[in-house]
Amino acid sequence: MAGFRTPKQKLSALIITYNEIGYIEKCIDSVSFADEIIVVDSYSTDGTYEYLLNHPKVKVIQNPFENFTAQKSFTLKQSSNDWVLFLDADEVVTKSLQKEIIETINNPNAHEAYWFYRKFMFQDKPLNYSGWQTDKNHRLFRKSKAHFTDKKIVHETLVVDGTSGILHEKLIHYCYKDYEDYKGKMLKYGRLKAKEDFYREKSFNYFLMTVKPIWKFLNHYIIRLGFLDGKKGWTICYLNALGVLERFRELKRLEKKNELAYYLVMP
Template sequence: MEDIKLSALMIVFNEEKNIEGALKSLEFADEIIVLDSFSTDKTIEIIRKKFPQVKIFQNKFEDFTKQRNLCLTYANHDWILFLDADERIPRALRDEIKKEIKNPDAKDAYFFKRKFFFMKKPVNFSGTRNDKNIRLFKKEVGHYDDTKRVHEGLSNIQSSGTLHNYLLHFSFDTYEAYYRKILHYANLKAKDLHEKHVQYGFFKQIGKSAFNFFKMYILKLGILDGKKGFILSYFSALTSFKTFEYLKEQYS
């Protein structure tokens, strides 16, 4: 049987709190590649000291799509596994990945279901029950859609499947960290909307923000997550509100 190998990839910036756990969960891969956006904390120091086998590259961050596509060019193997620094691959999922890439009838790409944690506590509703992202795919189909700076996705997948075991997503451990991410993502999303000639509108801003809160808190049962559900619903609304604020600035 052909020797099928796996390249594990990460794009990072200032992930000293997460990098060790993430890289440990990737040690089963045949190579690990990290593309760093010139971190100013101890991210690179930790990698070099504790994970000498990891290949490190650096590139100034412009947007997530460009970073991911650049990172792909460094991979040497047939299969790609992308992991975010706040995600972990448990043993059951690791074994499923290793089995699936050797399947002669394997799909082009695989979605991973994610178990979401906020402030180190599990979130059971708030839209997370159906949360899944493509994390594993064949390198030959690997190219992220250049029209999206954030919430990026692969552009030429012909067939896909979903793995059974869950990826663990340890989101933010402070409100401040979540708020910083909201501002970052909203700014990138606003640039996408501006390039698509989407116009700013005050009532559109208020309406979409209110609907996002209602959707997560009521329709996606965030109310059943108690305080966590309310906070996550609020942040969902805030993301939409800030996106339109940045969009307004694009036209000023």
């Protein structure tokens, strides 16, 4: 942390993990300036937990994964500081962003929360378009002034009691390791979104299952300029659309399973 003044406000860096051995080291190194680093791991099997357990700056807790909102809410409760920096395991804080974070939390006129724009990395190459040009997330906030809404179980939403600002420096997001890894993420997110729809009593619709994945692809690849990312853009846009298709397929499966359970318990 040479060159930076010691922050007056203390900061907790919070991360959730499951099988993140390819990413977690860079993420942890990038938040070493925080006063505490807490990682909640959902029983990784690839060495992630062992790496974290042996890291001198990390407090690691294992907790079963139910959904993203529940896991992040649990993690937030573990923080001993009011200011928290909540990252995904495949995100990295640059030195310039680190400096801006420290300056921000020590500003007496600071907002209660801050949005971060992200720079997406396709393996080690930047992805500049493909629908993510305007992507931003709450990553820095006061624990006492925010919570994750339980209305969503994936792509969790932070509810802020107060105002939000935007930091200028971008967070680096290593979103794409390889084809199968990203495909697995999109299918997982699709299934979780289907559960969310099912709990909200949304009904499966064949027309929407046909139209929405196509629209997702065309919107991101053509309207949101994914074609300018070349082959990388095609791959990302296709897999994002596949995630939407999986959402409808899973919703259909859940409805059939529910119908079967209903008929089995009928007198």
